[in-house]
Every structure is written in C-alpha cells, then in structure tokens.
Amino acid sequence: MSHKPIRKAVFPVAGLGTRFLPATKAIPKEMLPIIDRPLIQYAVDEAIEAGIEQMIFVTGRGKSAIEDHFDMAYELEHTMSSRGKDMTILDGTHLKPGNCAYVRQQVPMGLGHAIWCARDIVGDEPFAIFLPDEFMHGKTGCMKQMVSAYKEKGGNLLSVLEIPEDQVSSYGVIDPGARDGTLTEVKGLVEKPAQKDAPSNLIISGRYILQPDVMRTLENQEAGSGGEIQLTDAMAKMIGSQAFHAVTFDGDRYDCGSKAGYLEANFALALQRDDLADDVRKFIKKYI
Numbered sequence: 001m002s003h004k005p006i007r008k009a010v011f012p013v014a015g016l017g018t019r020f021l022p023a024t025k026a027i028p029k030e031m032l033p034i035i036d037r038p039l040i041q042y043a044v045d046e047a048i049e050a051g052i053e054q055m056i057f058v059t060g061r062g063k064s065a066i067e068d069h070f071d072m073a074y075e076l077e078h079t080m081s082s083r084g085k086d087m088t089i090l091d092g093t094h095l096k097p098g099n100c101a102y103v104r105q106q107v108p109m110g111l112g113h114a115i116w117c118a119r120d121i122v123g124d125e126p127f128a129i130f131l132p133d134e135f136m137h138g139k140t141g142c143m144k145q146m147v148s149a150y151k152e153k154g155g156n157l158l159s160v161l162e163i164p165e166d167q168v169s170s171y172g173v174i175d176p177g178a179r180d181g182t183l184t185e186v187k188g189l190v191e192k193p194a195q196k197d198a199p200s201n202l203i204i205s206g207r208y209i210l211q212p213d214v215m216r217t218l219e220n221q222e223a224g225s226g227g228e229i230q231l232t233d234a235m236a237k238m239i240g241s242q243a244f245h246a247v248t249f250d251g252d253r254y255d256c257g258s259k260a261g262y263l264e265a266n267f268a269l270a271l272q273r274d275d276l277a278d279d280v281r282k283f284i285k286k287y288i
C-alpha cells in the first residue's frame with residue numbers, strides 16, 4: 001500500500017532556551033553552532049536529505065536570526081564573490097521562498113501548542129517534526145531512516161533511543177510493544193514520568209512523522225507536564241485509533257539542549273573533521 005509522501009517539516013523553534021542563558025538571551029538556541037554550522041542548519045539538511053520540500057518554522061520574538069540565516073545575504077555574498085572567496089561555504093543556507101514558511105507562536109505554551117500553530121500550513125497531509133536541539137548524526141540521517149520505515153508502515157512514527165533509567169523523567173517515554181528489527185510498536189506514551197512510573201527507558205528523541213489528525217487532537221489539548229501543552233499527550237490519545245511505531249536510530253544522538261550534550265557534539269564532530277581532528281586530539285590530551 002502506498003502512503004501519502006512526507007513533503008513538509010515543522011521546526012518548533014519558539015522555546016526560550018533557558019538552560020543556555022545568558023547565551024540565548026538575544027540569540028536563538030537553534031543558532032548555536034556545532035563547530036561552524038548552526039543546529040538549525042543540520043536539522044534542515046537532514047530534512048532535505050529525507051526528501052522533504054517545505055520547511056515550516058514556528059518562531060517567536062527574538063528568533064529573527066533564523067529567518068536571516070536561510071535568506072539571501074546580498075552584501076556578504078556580493079563582497080565574497082567579488083573577492084573570489086569560496087562560496088560553497090554558504091551551501092544549504094538559501095531556502096527559496098516557496099520552500100519555507102514562518103509562523104509565530106506568540107506565547108511559548110509548549111511543544112504541542114507550537115506544532116498546532118503550524119496547522120494551516122501543514123494542511124491535511126502527514127508531516128515531519130524536527131526538534132533541532134536533538135542533534136542526530138549518522139551515515140544516513142535519522143529522518144531518512146524514518147521515511148523508509150514510513151513507506152513500509154504508514155501511520156505515525158517516532159524516533160527513540162535507550163537511555164539510563166535514572167534519566168527518563170526528563171523526556172517523553174514510550175510503552176513498547178512488539179519489536180521487529182529497528183521498529184517497535186508503540187502501545188502508550190508518557191511525558192516526563194517519575195522513574196518508578198516509566199513504562200521503559202526508551203525515550204522519544206526529537207523526530208516525528210505524524211498524521212494531520214494530531215492537529216485536531218491538539219486543538220482541545222489541556223496543559224500537561226510543566227503546565228505546557230504537550231505533544232506527547234496528544235499523540236498518546238491517538239494510539240489505538242492510528243498505527244504508531246518507534247524507529248531506533250542507527251547513528252549518534254547528542255542532546256544539545258543540555259550543555260554537556262552540546263559540548264560533546266562539538267568534540268565528536270571536530271574529531272571527524274580533517275581540518276580539526278589533529279589539533280583537537282592534541283589539546284584534549286593536555287586537559288585530561
């Protein structure tokens with residue numbers, strides 16, 4: 001059976017980024033660089049690799065740097081080109097007007113509410129969601145792996161990974177059913193459970209493929225954990241009436257919403273780069 005293709009992606013980037021203050025007072029968290037590319041650029045590259053055509057950013061006040069990043073930078077480009085500089089360094093940073101849309105979440109009422117703000121642009125088709133501070137790095141991108149699974153199973157898909165049990169209370173956790181290779185059936189979902197109530201140690205890791213029905217569920221969704229409108233709660237309500245599967249990502253994940261995860265991502269990527277690996281290896285030795 002063929003399933004409607006995933007053409008659109010929503011990037012909720014309206015959060016306040018309080019864990020990175022004061023760095024994120026005037027700069028969006030999503031613009032923090034992993035070496036020399038901002039987090040949001042990696043997420044957009046991953047979407048393009050997965051065949052997604054339209055990027056929908058849910059922004060808020062103080063997030064205009066994201067719009068500028070994906071726009072033309074006439075002065076910069078003109079000056080660079082007239083000086084014969086290598087322009088490929090800007091690859092991936094131009095999104096054509098038809099390929100991107102921006103919508104504002106006026107009050108950061110939670111991830112579920114941010115997604116709901118994109119409902120008119122998403123329309124009546126399945127769509128992807130990327131949380132750019134979950135940095136997924138693999139030979140094949142996480143979303144591309146998920147789109148392959150979607151082509152087979154349809155319905156709704158989440159990316160998951162195993163974490164130590166004492167950390168589950170910071171995340172959305174799945175209640176796992178039957179397993180088939182990298183695919184696991186999802187029987188239930190709970191947002192930020194106490195460790196003793198967690199149904200597993202498999203957490204949702206920032207990538208989703210959802211059916212548009214989730215928008216109607218979010219419409220009436222009440223505030224959940226942390227007083228925020230939670231996407232996990234809306235998805236949990238759909239289980240039973242719609243297929244839900246989890247995909248275990250074959251690759252590395254860095255939680256760049258946390259300082260340690262962000263630093264780890266920088267070191268891990270630097271060690272994979274020919275222009276940096278030797279220098280980084282040398283100075284790491286000096287410190288440990």
Ligand code: UTP
Pocket residue numbers: 012013014015016017018019020029058105107108109110111113114131132133257
């Ligand atoms: P986080 O839970 O990481 O929140 O949101 P945050 O505000 O970005 O960061 P901290 O916890 O204060 O440091 C997960 C994702 O959901 C988006 C965020 O931008 C991030 O991509 N989000 C969250 C919204 O777009 N709107 C919201 O109301 C909440």
